[in-house]
Amino acid sequence: MTAIAPALQAFFTDRLITQRNSSPQTIAAYRDTFKLLLRFAHAQTGKQPFELDIDDLDAPLIGAFLTHLERDRGNSARTRDARLGAIHSFYRFAALEHPEHAHTIARVMAIPTKRHERNTVCYLDLNEIKALLAAPDHGTWLGRRDRAVLTLMIQTGVRVSELVGLHVGDVHLGTGRHIRVLGKGRKKRATPLTGETVAVLRQWLIERCGAPEDPLFPTRQGRQLSRYTVGLLVSKHADTAATDCPSLTAKRVTPHTLRHTAAMLWRAKGVDIATIALLLGHESTLTTHIYEHADPALKEKAIARTAPLGVKPGRYRPSDTLLAFLDGL
Numbered sequence: 311m312t313a314i315a316p317a318l319q320a321f322f323t324d325r326l327i328t329q330r331n332s333s334p335q336t337i338a339a340y341r342d343t344f345k346l347l348l349r350f351a352h353a354q355t356g357k358q359p360f361e362l363d364i365d366d367l368d369a370p371l372i373g374a375f376l377t378h379l380e381r382d383r384g385n386s387a388r389t390r391d392a393r394l395g396a397i398h399s400f401y402r403f404a405a406l407e408h409p410e411h412a413h414t415i416a417r418v419m420a421i422p423t424k425r426h427e428r429n430t431v432c433y434l435d436l437n438e439i440k441a442l443l444a445a446p447d448h449g450t451w452l453g454r455r456d457r458a459v460l461t462l463m464i465q466t467g468v469r470v471s472e473l474v475g476l477h478v479g480d481v482h483l484g485t486g487r488h489i490r491v492l493g494k495g496r497k498k499r500a501t502p503l504t505g506e507t508v509a510v511l512r513q514w515l516i517e518r519c520g521a522p523e524d525p526l527f528p529t530r531q532g533r534q535l536s537r538y539t540v541g542l543l544v545s546k547h548a549d550t551a552a553t554d555c556p557s558l559t560a561k562r563v564t565p566h567t568l569r570h571t572a573a574m575l576w577r578a579k580g581v582d583i584a585t586i587a588l589l590l591g592h593e594s595t596l597t598t599h600i601y602e603h604a605d606p607a608l609k610e611k612a613i614a615r616t617a618p619l620g621v622k623p624g625r626y627r628p629s630d631t632l633l634a635f636l637d638g639l
Contacts, residue, residue, distance in 0.1 A: 314367060315360045318344060321403045333496050335471070343396040350375045364404060369417035372397060376421070391423040431600055432561055433570040439464060441555035442563070445547035451517070452530070456543050458514040459527050462489070463544075463565060465507045467572030467590050469493065470537045470565035479522030481515065483508050493591035501589060540565055573601045 326332040326340065347367070348359040354374065355366055372394075379385040379393060398419060405415045434442065443460055447453035463473060472491045480490040487508050488500045503511070518526070525534040541564060548563035561567070569590070576586050587598040 313360070314362045314364050317364060317404055317408060318400065320407065321400050325403050333494075335494075339392070340396045340399070343393045344400070346379070346393070347372075347375055347397065350378055364408060364411045365414050367418070368414050369421060372418050372421060387424045394421065394423060431570050431574070432563075432567050433574045434464075434561070434563070434567065435557075438551070438555050438558055438561075439571065441551035441558065442547055444554075445550040454514065454517065455527055456547060458510050459540065459543065460547065460568070461507050461510045463568040464571055464575075465504055466491075466501045467569045467576075468501065469569060469591075470540050472591075473527070473565070474525075474535045474537055474540060476526040477522060478515065478518065478520045478524050478526055481511055481526060483512055483515075491591065495593070497591060499588070499591050537565075544568065570601075573598070577601050 322337065322340070326337055332340075348362070351357070351362055351367060351371060352359055354371060355362070357366065376390050376394060379390050380387070385393075398421075401415045401418050405412065405419075408415075443457060443464075446456040446460070448457060459473070462468065463470075466489065468476075468489075468491055472493055475492055476489065482488050482490070483503070487503045489503065491499050491501055493499055518524075518528075520526075520528070524532070527535050529535060529539070544563060544565050544567075548558055548561075552558040573586055573590060576589065581589075583595050583598050583601070586592075586601065587595045590598065592598050
């Protein structure tokens with residue numbers, strides 16, 4: 311029997327940190343998964359986490375844990391699959407280090423991900439964008455900061471984790487104006503800025519008056535904004551904007567909604583999917599194809615090219631030239 315504690319410690323220190331050099335976000339997500347799993351296993355077996363063996367965390371227990379996530383914790387199928395992905399990653403590592411548990415590991419690895427419904431992309435139209443940008447009180451410091459935050463998110467489509475990590479030195483407003491973004495997997499990218507966004511950021515930087523290493527959008531105390539705080543301010547200003555733009559009441563406006571909005575604006579301007587994937591920092595264009603499915607203009611063009619219902623298809627034949635001449639008189 312092999313205690314799971316040393317195997318789990320080696321997985322985090324040797325595999326994730328040393329060998330894979332995983333990002334802090336990945337390590338935190340995996341850590342939270344195993345904290346939940348070990349507490350659940352303790353409740354089921356009565357053993358303390360350090361007393362558990364790999365065979366204690368077998369397929370029936372893992373399956374019960376996944377059910378617990380959805381039924382008791384209210385997690386979505388997407389979150390359930392993310393937790394399962396972390397568990398599968400650990401068991402792939404354990405298969406190499408502890409082949410004596412191959413039977414248990416193989417059964418856990420056979421647990422499949424769950425298919426789930428894909429929601430339609432929620433994004434804002436131009437009237438809703440204007441209402442949202444007008445919502446912050448431009449007469450206050452917080453209002454001007456929030457307006458700059460919203461403008462940057464809508465124009466660049468940055469993730470909320472990327473936004474809160476921006477520093478003053480990441481903004482370049484000279485030739486080739488852009489922001490430097492550290493995205494998922496610590497992949498760096500440069501996102502260009504429009505003239506309108508440049509004007510807002512230039513005014514904000516004058517008021518911000520910070521050093522290059524300071525947060526671009528700080529709290530009143532000068533600290534970095536949290537993702538939770540950004541979510542709150544987006545929701546607050548969306549509620550305010552809904553008084554002048556009632557259509558916003560039917561939408562759940564989140565930071566990710568603004569990311570979708572940026573992508574749909576680019577798509578409406580004819581930007582190809584590969585370029586949008588680069589701008590958003592997507593690993594694959596497969597992720598970006600959701601914006602093609604969500605673009606109503608593409609669907610309208612497709613419908614316009616189809617024959618009317620009830621019309622028998624056939625080859626085009628020009629009208630009689632003599633009648634066409636008479637019709638043209």
